Amino acid sequence: MASGSSGPTEDLGTLTDVEPLKRAWRNEKAAPEILRYETHLIYRVSKQIELLEGTVDDFTEDGVDPLMISLYQMDLDRIQFLLRSYLRIRLQKIEKYMFHLLLKKQEFHEKLSKEEKAFVQRCAEDMKKHLDESVLSHLPKNYQSILKQFTTVEEDDAEVDDMVPEPPLDTFVVCIAREYVGPSEFQDSSDSLAMDLPLEMEPGDLSFIPYRRIKKLLESRKVDLV
Amino acid sequence: MAAQSCSQFHVFSAEEIEFIAEDELIEIVPNMRMDQLNLIRGDFGPFLPQIATEVPLWLAVALKKRGKCRIRPPEWMSVEKLTQVLEAERDSEKEFQVLPFHYVEISRLLFDHAQDDIPDIYMVRSLMEDIRDVRFHKVETSLETFDGRTSAVQIRSLSAMEVNIVRPFVARALQAFQKLGNMVPETDSVPSTRPQGTDKAARGRRILRGR
Structure with a gap:
C-alpha cells in the first residue's frame, strides 16, 4: 500500500x-x-x-x-x-478495575506508575470502606466479602472472586498493522465456536478483531489501535 | 449495562479524530517573515515570503486565519485526481481506493479555512462528497456479508473518520454474533429441521456449520 x-x-x-x-x-x-x-x-x-x-x-x-x-x-x-x-x-x-488490578499482582506491578499504584490502593481502600459501612456490614456474615457474592466457611480459596469487574478482553477493536503480521502471530480467540480464519496483515492494513487476539502484538508494537 | 457497553465502542469523538489529523503536514506559502519555530513536534520554518515550506495542518490553519499565508492543497485534492479516484471507486465493487488516512478531516479543514486557496472549490467539494457517498455505500454493502463465523474482519484503505463512524455498529454487531454463536450449541442436539424460513434461523444454522 x-x-x-x-x-x-x-x-x-x-x-x-x-x-x-x-x-x-x-x-x-x-x-x-x-x-x-x-x-x-x-x-x-x-x-x-x-x-x-x-x-x-x-x-x-x-x-x-x-x-x-x-x-x-x-x-x-x-x-x-x-x-x-x-x-x-x-x-x-x-x-x-481497581480490585482486579489489586488481585493481579503482576499486572499491578508491571503496568502502573508509582503514583497510579498509590492511587489504586487508596481508591480501593476508600471504596471498600464505603461499601462496608453502607451495605456490607448490614448483611449476613458470609455475604460480607467485597470480592465474592458469598463465602462458605470451609473452603475459602476454592471460590472465584465473582464480584470483581474485569476488563472485557473480547471487545472488538480496530487495529492497524505497523509491519507484516503472519497468521500464526494472532492469539486464538477464547471462544471455541468462531472459526479463526487464517489472517495476515500487511503494513497499513486495518482489522476489526477481538482485543484478546492482538494483545501480544500490541505489546510488541507490531500493531496499533485506531 | 447497555450504556456502559455503548460508551465502550465510542472510542474517539469526531473532534479527537480531527485533532489527530491536524498533525499531518501540508505545504504553505507564507507572505511574511518569521524565524524558525522550534516546537516540541519538530522545527518548522524559517518563514520567508513566497518560499513554500511544510508545516503541520494546525499551524497552517492558524497562520491562514491571520492572513499570513496561502495553503497549497495536497495533490490528491485536485479535480483531476479526485475524478480518477471517484471513477475507480465506482468501477470496483469491493476495493477501496487509496486516499490519505485522514482525507475526510484534511479536506474538511481546508474547506472551512482555506476556501480561496483551493482551485475549483465547488467541483472539488462535490467530488469529495460523491467519493464519500460511494465509499459509504460500499462499507454498508460489505457489512451485509458479515455472519457469525467472522471472528475478525479485515478492511483495506478505510480512512480514520470512516473507521470511527462504523466502529460502534460493527464492533457491537460482531460481538453480538459471537455471543449468539456461543449460545447455539445448547440447542445443538436438536436438529434444526424446523422449517422456519426466517433470516435469523438461517443465520443460526450457518454459524453451526461454521464450526
Missing part, C-alpha cells in the same frame, strides 16, 4: 516524542484494559513541556512577536491535551 505520507504510523514526527505520545494515547483510549505505563516517554514529554513553558514566559518578557508566542502556546496546548487525556483515561480505567 502506497501510504508513505498517509499512514498514521509513519511520519516525520517519529524523531520527536509527539508521535509516540499520540500513539500511546490512541492505544490507551482504544484498549479495553490498562496498558503498560510509558514511564520514559511521559517523563521526557513532561520535561519538554516544562522547558517550553519557560521559553514562552521568557518570550513574553522579551517582547517577541506575539504571533510567534501564540504559535508556541498552541503547540504547548496540543501536547498538554494529549498528556492530560492519556493520564485521565488511565485513571478512569484504574477506577473501574
Whole structure:
C-alpha cells in the first residue's frame, strides 16, 4: 500500500516524542484494559513541556512577536491535551478495575506508575470502606466479602472472586498493522465456536478483531489501535 | 449495562479524530517573515515570503486565519485526481481506493479555512462528497456479508473518520454474533429441521456449520 505520507504510523514526527505520545494515547483510549505505563516517554514529554513553558514566559518578557508566542502556546496546548487525556483515561480505567488490578499482582506491578499504584490502593481502600459501612456490614456474615457474592466457611480459596469487574478482553477493536503480521502471530480467540480464519496483515492494513487476539502484538508494537 | 457497553465502542469523538489529523503536514506559502519555530513536534520554518515550506495542518490553519499565508492543497485534492479516484471507486465493487488516512478531516479543514486557496472549490467539494457517498455505500454493502463465523474482519484503505463512524455498529454487531454463536450449541442436539424460513434461523444454522 502506497501510504508513505498517509499512514498514521509513519511520519516525520517519529524523531520527536509527539508521535509516540499520540500513539500511546490512541492505544490507551482504544484498549479495553490498562496498558503498560510509558514511564520514559511521559517523563521526557513532561520535561519538554516544562522547558517550553519557560521559553514562552521568557518570550513574553522579551517582547517577541506575539504571533510567534501564540504559535508556541498552541503547540504547548496540543501536547498538554494529549498528556492530560492519556493520564485521565488511565485513571478512569484504574477506577473501574481497581480490585482486579489489586488481585493481579503482576499486572499491578508491571503496568502502573508509582503514583497510579498509590492511587489504586487508596481508591480501593476508600471504596471498600464505603461499601462496608453502607451495605456490607448490614448483611449476613458470609455475604460480607467485597470480592465474592458469598463465602462458605470451609473452603475459602476454592471460590472465584465473582464480584470483581474485569476488563472485557473480547471487545472488538480496530487495529492497524505497523509491519507484516503472519497468521500464526494472532492469539486464538477464547471462544471455541468462531472459526479463526487464517489472517495476515500487511503494513497499513486495518482489522476489526477481538482485543484478546492482538494483545501480544500490541505489546510488541507490531500493531496499533485506531 | 447497555450504556456502559455503548460508551465502550465510542472510542474517539469526531473532534479527537480531527485533532489527530491536524498533525499531518501540508505545504504553505507564507507572505511574511518569521524565524524558525522550534516546537516540541519538530522545527518548522524559517518563514520567508513566497518560499513554500511544510508545516503541520494546525499551524497552517492558524497562520491562514491571520492572513499570513496561502495553503497549497495536497495533490490528491485536485479535480483531476479526485475524478480518477471517484471513477475507480465506482468501477470496483469491493476495493477501496487509496486516499490519505485522514482525507475526510484534511479536506474538511481546508474547506472551512482555506476556501480561496483551493482551485475549483465547488467541483472539488462535490467530488469529495460523491467519493464519500460511494465509499459509504460500499462499507454498508460489505457489512451485509458479515455472519457469525467472522471472528475478525479485515478492511483495506478505510480512512480514520470512516473507521470511527462504523466502529460502534460493527464492533457491537460482531460481538453480538459471537455471543449468539456461543449460545447455539445448547440447542445443538436438536436438529434444526424446523422449517422456519426466517433470516435469523438461517443465520443460526450457518454459524453451526461454521464450526
